[in-house]
Amino acid sequence: MRKPKPLYEKFFSRDFSLPIFEIWGKVEGSKNKFWTTEAQPFLPYIVFRNIGKTVESYYDPRGVKWIQDTLISRSRKDDDFLKDLEKSASKKIKNLALVYERQRLLSKVELVSFLKDVEAYWPWFEALWWACGSHSQIGTHSASLLKLREQTQDFVPKSDALVRASLAHIFPRLERLSHTLTFKEVVSQKPPSRETLQKRSVGYFLVGGVLRVDVTSSDIELEQGIAFEQIDVETGLREFKGQVAYKGKVQGVVRVVLSARQIDKVEEGNILVSTMTLPDFLPAIKNAAAIITDEGGIMCHAAITARELEKPCVIGTKIATKLLKDGDIVLVNADTGTVFIKN
Template sequence: MKKNHLYEKLFARDFCLPSVEAWVRGESTNPKGWTELKQPFLPYIITERFDDTIRFNYDLQGVDWVCNLLSKLAHEDKSFLKKIEKTVLEKLKFIRPIYEQGRIITLPELKRFLKELEDGYPWFEAMWWFFQMDEDKVKDLDLKELEKVRSLTDKLCNSSDTVIRKSLIKMYPKLEELSSLLTTQEIFSGKLPLKSELLKRDMGYFFGNNKLLISKSRPEIEKIFEIKFKINKFDSAVLQGNIAQKGIARGLVRRVMGHKQIGEFKKGEILVSSMTIPDFLPAMKRAAAIVTNEGGVLCHAAILARELQIPCVTGTRFATHILRDGDYIEVDANNGTIKFLSKKA
């Protein structure tokens, strides 16, 4: 049934490999738990590690199938939303106290944490989609109680990743940051790969259909899965987005695509990222301004920029594609625009 379906990057984050596996396997569970119908569009998600961040590429027909089915079930069965609320709360019982505290956990705890996280994702996904669907799909639905439950997961993804990442470094100190590239199976079995293998993964990988593929190009992945990645076209001369915190700043660009660049960030530079996460705070405090691909006026970058009183433009879509380290730019957050003053040679 699946022939050259179109996959689009919906977001990008610097997540460790076990976090990626839990997310992708969880959302790809078939059937998903909240329905007996099987997802006809698989692989549903193909992630790509590139430029020190993870691109989450979704099958667009798969997304439509999920959203249409959720809307249909919620309108036909008045108890459906309550079922999601109740199940999400149950799935959060073990993991939420851990990621809210941000504490380092033991190996037995980590094994359970990863399993509970993966088991919860089909339900988390269902809940999250209700707040991202077109208005016509949620018309006449009362989402107030579901919104309260959804707010409990605001920190779930980023904070869970931090817990996993820090716990792995504590368990495998010799591997240091490379421990974030271990698979769940390797963590569970204790059979660790050679450092050379982890370095290859660090250079880039694809994960989809429960397969980890390294040293592969996009065309090769398209051939393996019989898919196509959507290529977004953009005008490199125009860069604008949402006004998250007003102000004007000039400075050199420093792209913070993941944890690696946090320590390299210098005071007065312009922080450019797909989307900021709490772990980026040390760099954000040193930034003259913040520019992101994703997000609106209530995203993490926007909220922190207002607290720090620094100019911020979010939702530019292509900032990390256009701007390069060392470019000298002006961030005009009064008008939501970014312009080059001089490009790095």
């Protein structure tokens, strides 16, 4: 009997530059982690798929479980592990934050150095992320870890904002295509043709550090012996559910926002719909009457911000951005986590 293909689940959709995705995949799929001497046994651990407006991150859930189990085991064997993780992660992020908070354009040399610093910090960020995802199993120290996770939520989006702006500054002739340069191309300052970059901007796969264009999902599935999760939306669906992040009930007009460059279209009283909000979305969140996201978790940006601003919020719907479109009228019942399509 033929062994079933592992199903890769879509965990995140983000609009980041290619160098950030390269770091993300390289670090999380590598064995060079301070918290274990073992290597990730499930490879490729992550597959990135650029669909044009955003890049989807597909994970092997067996690899996610392996990381979570490894962190839980380490925390139970070493009473100081979580305390040391918190202390070191907090200390190491400060120098990076000094750079990305200023948002001063970087030279090529400075940008390369910054990207290396981002890569060096990523294992700590990864451990912090998944440890917080397992907070109910890691003991009493989890509360302070959750607080630190909240404090570091700007790390990737603000780092990416600086990388994007600096790439545009260093490679002005490439205009909006500069964010599709690889790290090696930034270092060499030898970008490929505009045609190549244009192809990357509308679609690519990043698998095990190898960038692929002109291939389909089926090609990657066949080559890697995997299957991508398919999230289908039922025809004629008039309501769907998610997790309550902040209670309330409101009706309004939908505005779908997939990147920070689209936040200006959210007007007062609109319903903000996104895969997941990021710090750059704050002006849109303040205008919105409610928030609906595909992704979610109690520590996600949308949940944290909704609680702070007291905005009705439903997270983790999985299908909101696929089902809803600009102009739709919805009733958000965040008391029950249900969204009703009214038009």
